[in-house]
Amino acid sequence: MSTSVPTADNMQVNDPQLKGKLKKAERFLKIRALLLVAPLVLFVLFTFVFPLTEMLYRSIHNPILVDNMPQAAALIREWGQVELPGEDIFSEVGKALVIAREQKTIGRIGNRLNSEHSGMRSLTTKSARKLGKYTGDDYKTYMLGLDKRWGEMETWSAFKVLSSEYTMTHYLAAFDMQYNAKGEIVPQPEDRQIYIDMLLKTLKLSLMVTVFCVILGYPLAYLLSVLPSSKSNLLMILVLLPFWTSLLVRTSAWIVMLQSKGVVNSLLLYLGIISEPLDMMYNQIGTVVAMTHILLPFLILPTYSVMKSISPVYMHAARSLGATPAHAFIKVYFPQSLPGLSAGAILVFILSIGYYITPALVGGRTGQMISNLIAYHMQTSLNWGLGAALAGSLLIVVLVLYGIYNRLVGASQLKLG
């Protein structure tokens, strides 16, 4: 062609330049957008991502021997766990214990070893004291003479488990397992198996709370969505009212209601329905009732907002096509409200799995949940690694459940509004 209309070829000549210009023009916009969200990103980083990774890191990080007796730890790592260690390991451990005693770290080391195998604290402190006076060079014979426990495989397995910087022992403990003397993973003794039971109980209570929230919340959300706005606004305020009062106050109110001399029991006794007060507080009933009450709005809100967006015309269409009201509701309305309901239910379930205050206040002994155990390890036993591992396994369980849900229903089906 002889016209001056640019062809595809001579337009492409400009391309690199054009791209550069485009990038330049967009860079400014991008930077501005980034600056706007920067405070949020930093906030999330410092309040969420950083603490969470730190916590998860603690659940596998195990520096106690590597930091305090590096040479001994390196040797033990190589030990095969088939027969007792040789003189080289005995002498390194012996010397290291002496140094640890001088540096006053022997207590911490002993404590940590003790949590792998009981009796290790007294063994290490006692031996360290005696070893301080030992000047010979046959540590193996001397230590075996000091205490026969130095000749047991279990003792050395405890060292072996802690000899590497990263360890799965906390996670094993969180699932009621441990390493045996041969370094194999075996279940904990029966009397020390508590965490799996606790996890199962937590899942059971959370499921109950979720089911009750669905049973109570779904009809209410429906009512809210069909009432004229003057009435539904008032009702919505009542639904949200619990958010305006402190969690502590609301939970304590349930104590007043449900304790053995509380309002409910007094009323039932007075009416002659029961002859002895029911145990509704400081057990699982108390936990479930109070948590259902507290978490109910989290189910109602997403369900309501999805229901609000379902046009009544669908029900009309279904009725005109010959469906009874019940059939139309089940086949046409319910499936459309499901994204909101399942989003709300998942929210309630995940919130209740990690719930702490309510079980702590009203759960008594039997109504405790796994977060109460985590708090115990964080605050009382100071076994942060185990606490972190429990929290980590909770996170894993939630992710697995979410994955299953995603498989069955599809996360794209979730709607929070």
Added chain:
Amino acid sequence: MSDINNKYVSFQDVQKTYDGEILVVKGFNLDIGKGEFVTMLGPSGSGKTTCLMMLAGFETPTQGEIFINGTAVNRIAPHKRNIGMMFQNYALFPHMTIAENLAYPLQVRRMGRSEVEEKVKRALDMVELGGFESRRPKQLSGGQQQRVALARALVFEPSLVLMDEPLGALDKQLREQMQYEIKHIHARLGVTVVYVTHDQSEALTMSDRIAVFNNGVVQQLDTPQGLYEKPVNSFVADFIGENNVLHGKIESEENGICSLNVNGEKIKATAVTQAPAGTQVMMSIRPERVVLGSHHEGIDNSFVGSVKECIYHGDHIRVRVSLLGQDQFILKLPNSAATGGVSVGDSVQVAWSSGDARALDIVEY
């Protein structure tokens, strides 16, 4: 035709109020014959949907009775009325495929599987959407969705189908195409259709008869031709088609022809109004019934006006003249050599026959 066939659907003195204060529908009477295509036409808010909803059973009349096939239906639940319905926004169930949507009315009627499949296929073929069975409504265009909605309203073979502004969400071209499609299907299946629209041209092209609504009252019930040619009051004349209006007082009436005083001039028009002399009325005449020059047969009104605007429309020319104090008087002149010479500023002789001009009651709206 028997009485039942003339009154397949019958509204008898139906009233409806939602709030106990305002009557949304007042004294509504309408008989619809079997197989007829009747349209309720009126501006938004005039109570058309309310009437349709009462017929479908989603609203109950405050007073009066509705009969379908001779049976009073006021106390029959919607799902037992066997009425097909089409809604403005399609109302296809978003969580079901097209086939499931169509199968729904058949499944609630407990039809066998093979029969359901057979009928769904036939209904989809009817609206030329074979092969779309497994799509979701969202994956179809507006026009396709509306065709599915039509198929769904017909698949269970109801003898009465209601349509509430079904084409309102479509663009103009698609709307016209769907109008013909619905019309053809109506002719083929012989179902009775009650159609609601606020679009007068849609009503004119599709309907056997049209009920023109305003303020909850039927202003006129007539064939499209009757409505256009013989509107009974100012509302209908204004609402249907284009219309030139002159306001004046009745001076006298004789043999159905009255003479009006408009701006000091005397105009002859067909007396549709029964009002006595001295009443203010409205004279209405269609633009295409007005001619230039006074040499035509049967012309008994002729006035001089000045041309304000000429717009070329190809087959015709639209001329706006100022006449009798009204400067929005429109003429539609066929595009011929005779009318080619009109230009802005000319003085022209504007004329019409009193048979085409109608003196109408002025109704408030």
